[in-house]
Amino acid sequence: MTTTDAWHGVAAEQADEVSDEAGVRLRRRSRALLGSLLRPYRRRVAVASLLLVVQNISGLAGPFLISVGIDAGLPPLVNDGDGSVVFAVAAALAGATVVEYAARRAYLEFSARITHGILYDLRRRAFAHLQRLSPAFHERYTSGRVISRLTSDVDALTDLLDGSLDDLVIQGLNVLVIGVILLVLDWRMGLLTLVAFPFLALIIGWFRRRSGPAYRRTRETVALVIVHIVETLGGMRAVQAFRREPRNNTLFGGLATDLADADRRVIRLMAVFAPGVYGVSIATTALVLGVGGWLAASGHLQVGVLTAILLYTRRFFDPMTQLSMFYNSLQAATAALEKISGVLEEQSEIAPPADPVPLPVHAGRGRQVELRGVRFGYRDDRIVLPNLDLTIPAGQTVALLGSTGAGKSTVARLIARFYDPLGGSVRLDGVDLREVDEAALQAAIITVTQENFLFRGSVADNIRFGRPDASRAQVEAAAAEVGAERMIRALPAGFDTPVGERGTRLSAGQRQLVAFARAVLADPDVLILDEATSSLDIPSERAVQQALRTLLADRTAVIIAHRLSTVEIADRVLILDAGGIVEDGPPAELLASGGRYTALQELARR
Incomplete structure (x- = not known):
């Protein structure tokens, strides 16, 4: 095997090894790390979660209020000119919007403090731990890989906490709350919507099993690219003295190809996942519209309720479709957390003494x-x-x-x-x-x-x-x-x-x-x-x-x-x-x- 081939194969071998032999331990270890980071912020997380619930409920009130306005407000307005119900519904919609805005703003302020605190603690913990590790670790674990842990991996976690995590939580709440609302509005339509769940479960399960190793491989190839850059720049005099530039370009090209292949693998998975979820959502919406329209025409379902059900159905599947985008950040952050937790799990070969002994007091400076x-x-x-x-x-x-x-x-x-x-x-x-x-x-x-x-x-x-x-x-x-x-x-x-x-x-x-x-x-x-x-x-x-x-x-x-x-x-x-x-x-x-x-x-x- 050539040097280039060896570099090319490292990322794939490491990703396969992790996914096949140590996946469960990696997940347990990364969850433990995340739990330890969140522990000091338990109260803030609880408040932020409450604000998310308030924001979610306020945002989901719209379709229900619209159905009330159609079924209970339009008949008296058209027949008797009584617009009190319609005005009350409009006021309730405005109030729900204000509450949603206020809850969202408060949540963003809370979550920003939590995110920055967690990332600050993680960076300090990782940096301090790396300094405590013995020279043997640093000889084995290259500086490029250390830099990757403290930069690109922390950045992946930052992307999730700063932008995607709240969206994931909100969309998850949407699915749960909307499912309950659909069953309350009309149990038949609710059950009809839930028919899509087995198909969604199959698609999401398929994506989850294959995306984990794919994202781990991406993180590994990113680390190898950083390692090569750091080694080349650190030894630039030797590179130029021995005219190593063409060979280094070849090696870097191979690593860049590996990174592109890893990214393409993720993109191919996304190309199947997102359209699959979207297709299930369109089919289910069409089914709800057809059955609901037939029930409304036969007088077994109010038009306002049907309107609300269609609006909720759309919102019910929107999170599933958007999950394909959010899952990218989630999996990248999960893989990064696994790598960082691996570094933090490293133990120094130079163990500190359990019961330190003071050095004898002596005159002068020398010691035997x-x-x-x-x-x-x-x-x-x-x-x-x-x-x-x-x-x-x-x-x-x-x-x-x-x-x-x-x-x-x-x-x-x-x-x-x-x-x-x-x-x-x-x-x-x-x-x-x-x-x-x-x-x-x-x-x-x-x-x-x-x-x-x-x-x-x-x-x-x-x-x-x-x-x-x-x-x-x-x-x-x-x-x-x-x-x-x-x-x-x-x-x-x-x-x-x-x-x-x-x-x-x-x-x-x-x-x-x-x-x-x-x-x-x-x-x-x-x-x-x-x-x-x-x-x-x-x-x-x-x-x-x-x-x-x-x-x-x-x-x-x-x-x-x-x-x-x-x-x-x-x-x-x-x-x-x-x-x-x-x-x-x-x-x-x-x-x-x-x-x-x-x-x-x-x-x-x-």
């Missing part, structure tokens, strides 16, 4: 880090660290070296608790990281990586990122400590210079210096530098190394770097191979031993 019998792999069939034991005393700077895949970054991620070990434990001052309070752990350990992310805002805002309450003087002092102050003051607005999206207004080296200043200001007990100086030029690296000697003093630090000049500031060097430590000692001793570290130094000099 221990890995005891640690076993870890990103997949069960690919173990990176089979059984690692490592102790880093408080205040010591350790450099990790080794070939790609040796486990250097994995050790750093475990110490930062981005992942939990499959076996053994990682400890900070003797306390298992799985038992440490999350806030205390986040304050104690900071990681600076090669691709440090800068957010929209000023340089000062980004330095203050880990400590929002820091003063301007503290921000400037942190920048000075890592040798970034001169560079920052040379920018157009100094510390107030906007960094742009993802920090694109700064060079890679400038972004790295800002990230160092951010870490200094956060003042952690344990600092992890994962290829943190790789984006710096030689002069900047030397300035940072001088600053790091001051920064890392009395602080526990783990340095991962390919540049051996960065490693020279470490107190201790560990050489890793296949997840195990093969050399361990001070840089000078290892260099004199003639082992792997010596070989790495010789390669660096060539």
Whole structure:
């Protein structure tokens, strides 16, 4: 199968899997989510429902009043010139219209507050939950799919709540109330109208069974289109560098075709459903007119009642016809709710401690880090660290070296608790990281990586990122400590210079210096530098190394770097191979031993 074919088939396979194996669970889960969103608004929903009932009854009063005007008002008006009944009916019609208008206006105000409250709660809940999920989730669940959940799926729910839901409810009430009114006006005509129900039930049941998977597939293909757009734009430099544009266009064309096919499938279903309902309504109306006309002509049915029955019959089937339009929004929102509820159901692999243990109070900044019998792999069939034991005393700077895949970054991620070990434990001052309070752990350990992310805002805002309450003087002092102050003051607005999206207004080296200043200001007990100086030029690296000697003093630090000049500031060097430590000692001793570290130094000099 080609890459294009694989992309093409994903949406259909996921839609079939959902509809065949997990449809019931998805519906139960989405209903639970909707119930939890509606729960805080129970009273408002009750008031809005009452207003809808009032609006519905007021709107349906018209045909009944017309029948009264025809049967009870016209004879005295024609025969005796007495128009009191007609005038009373006209006044009642005007009053019903006013009540309908007032109820409708009040309902729209109530429903708007409910809708905006629900969507606000949903967005905040989803966004907060996504931030709590571990890095493993975000590596598995692409950013494009996350964006789709928070944008297009929420928009689908917005379309339903803002425009279609009240219409669906009103039309449902119309069907119920009109059915009762028809039976009250004339039970024979009422039963005749209800003959259409079995046919309508067949059509609606057929549409419901087939439309669910169709709309789910539409949501999946929309998500895949967003994923492809986000990945392409995010990696635009690589796309253009490798002349990937034609291939990406081909992939996008395939995804767009899948989306068009999914939309056409929905349209084909609608093309059968809407005319089918309309055909049943026309046939039933013709039957009512024929039988009712014969009864009226034979004196067994009043003309006004027949008129009201015909008007009600038309209104009875109008909701059925309009349901084809409303069902689009309903099914799209249902599919979107299923997707959002799926994200909210995700559990972080990094579970918060049930009974948090405080870190021991200590003098100074460094803390001891221990890995005891640690076993870890990103997949069960690919173990990176089979059984690692490592102790880093408080205040010591350790450099990790080794070939790609040796486990250097994995050790750093475990110490930062981005992942939990499959076996053994990682400890900070003797306390298992799985038992440490999350806030205390986040304050104690900071990681600076090669691709440090800068957010929209000023340089000062980004330095203050880990400590929002820091003063301007503290921000400037942190920048000075890592040798970034001169560079920052040379920018157009100094510390107030906007960094742009993802920090694109700064060079890679400038972004790295800002990230160092951010870490200094956060003042952690344990600092992890994962290829943190790789984006710096030689002069900047030397300035940072001088600053790091001051920064890392009395602080526990783990340095991962390919540049051996960065490693020279470490107190201790560990050489890793296949997840195990093969050399361990001070840089000078290892260099004199003639082992792997010596070989790495010789390669660096060539």
